[in-house]
Amino acid sequence: MPFTCEVCGRRSVFPDLIPAVGNVLRCAHCAHERPFVRPPLLVVSGTVGIGKSTLCARLAGTIPGVLLLDADILAVDLASVAPPNQDYPAFWRSMMRLAHELSQNNVVVVYFSTMLPEQALANTDILGYFDSVHFLCLTCPSDVLWARLAGRDGSGAASARVNVWRDFNTALLAAASETPKATVVDASRTRDEVEKDVRHWINTHVRGSDSLRRDATA
Secondary structure, eight states: OOOBOTTTOOBOOTTOOOOEETTEEEOTTTOOEEEOOOOOEEEEEEOTTSSHHHHHHHHTTSSTTEEEEEGGGGOOOGGGGSTTOOOOHHHHHHHHHHHHHHHTTTOEEEEEESOOHHHHHTOHHHHTTSSOEEEEEEEOOHHHHHHHHHHHHOHHHHHHHHHHHHHHHHHHHHHHHHOTTEEEEETTSOHHHHHHHHHHHHHHHHHTOOOSOTTOOO
16 A cells, blocks of 8 residues: 655555545655556445345456456445444445555456445545546345345345345435436346446446556556
8 A cells, every 4th residue: 555655765654645646646755756557446336135246256357457346245244334324434445445556456446345435435535546436336126125135045034134225225326316426227137137237337437447557568
């Protein structure tokens, strides 16, 4: 992570990073500027059981220049993201730092996670490390969600949890309507149809990015 200036050797005080100023990192001590890759950050969100992990597994390794990660495997107590809780900005601060480091290998990072856009966007000091942050919100009707949870966890467990995730689904739709760079996709369709839409969304933002090193060689 960009904590230490390569010229003067002085470090920023954790958790502050060397600030991004446009497409360079500028040392607060000596003003040395170092260019860095500044791609978009892409996040696919949706409730538990909506198919994020399946999509991530199916798409992983199939889109050149893109690294897909299931961020939920690094998180715990996912129900805490459902209203009225306001958790996880600190978790997303770490995930965004990780995405910055990974993107220096000339890739665009795509996270799949149960989250609300505000949890990432709250980390305003980290946003400068990315050209932009885009969200794709997978949603489905309550009956479809219940059926998927029942198929995975059994009907008893589904009945106990469906209200939590129904509320999260409602909150995600509301957040998407208020977030300029958010797209809503109906995940109640077949996996192939949803996968096609997600792949197109990723490719659109990767092709639209001018921040990757186009002259990178193997």
